[in-house]
Amino acid sequence: MAKTIPTTKRSSPATNYYLILYNTLSCLGxxxxxxxTCFHLAAVPFPEILSPTSKGSSHFSFQALVNYIRELIEGLTKEARGALTPSHNAVTIVTVITQLLSIYRRMTTTYRVVGHAVAIVQTAAALEIVHAFSGLVKSPLPTAVMQVYSRLFLVWGVTQKYGQSSQNALYSTMILAWSTTEVIRYAFYALSLARGVVPGVLVYLRYTTFYILYPLGASSEALLIYSSLPKTNPLQGFKDGSWNSWDYFRGLMFVVWWPGLLVMMLHMTKQRRKVYGRGAGSAKLKSS
Incomplete structure (x- = not known):
């Protein structure tokens, strides 16, 4: 049986309902x-199961999804079996390299697929600053500002403005880290508010996956910022005018990004100790 952790609910039902709605919509987004992103990187066409069908039946749409998944698994299984036969051993390495190069090329086009959706969903997250400032949630305001600002800076100040950043393969790793982190986080908050308990597996994911996802996301972010900078020396750029004030600001952000990652890692490590250090029964979980 999954371990659950009790959570404290808000005194105002209206506040509770609003936060449940906000976190649920954010999780879905x-x-x-x-x-x-995963379908794009895997070069798998996304099934149009959510569009109206000729039969107009929800059962038909669900069955279409089941059939699609079954056919996909069967196809991948056949390919895997074929690659393991002796006759294919000679070309397996070449095939793997070819597939990796293909994935890399698709990673450079991820922005065209999800860039607009990321801009909408991440901009909506600016509400979290309002939540922290107004006291709707107990999240520290500086932490909320740091998290939201850093994301909006990447979305609007870097990838939206500079093609060399939006077409960089690191954009894909950044989005994978962001989206995985946020699905876990928002699902965690929504369930804690709606049910008063959070499944133990979700608690574990919330307070463990950051060890991998935070460094992956932050390093991708920093290197994307770096890719947007002029290729000339910043000192020489000051003399010849090839660097402007916005370039120097992004350069400063690249420098402070790494200690910023350390701050966020220490914050999450502290939160993890609060949950697992005091025992499951007494841990108080926040919702934002």
């Missing part, structure tokens, strides 16, 4: 981005 990032879930959509995660699924679309």
């Amino acid at each position: 990032w879930g959509y981005i995660l699924v679309i």
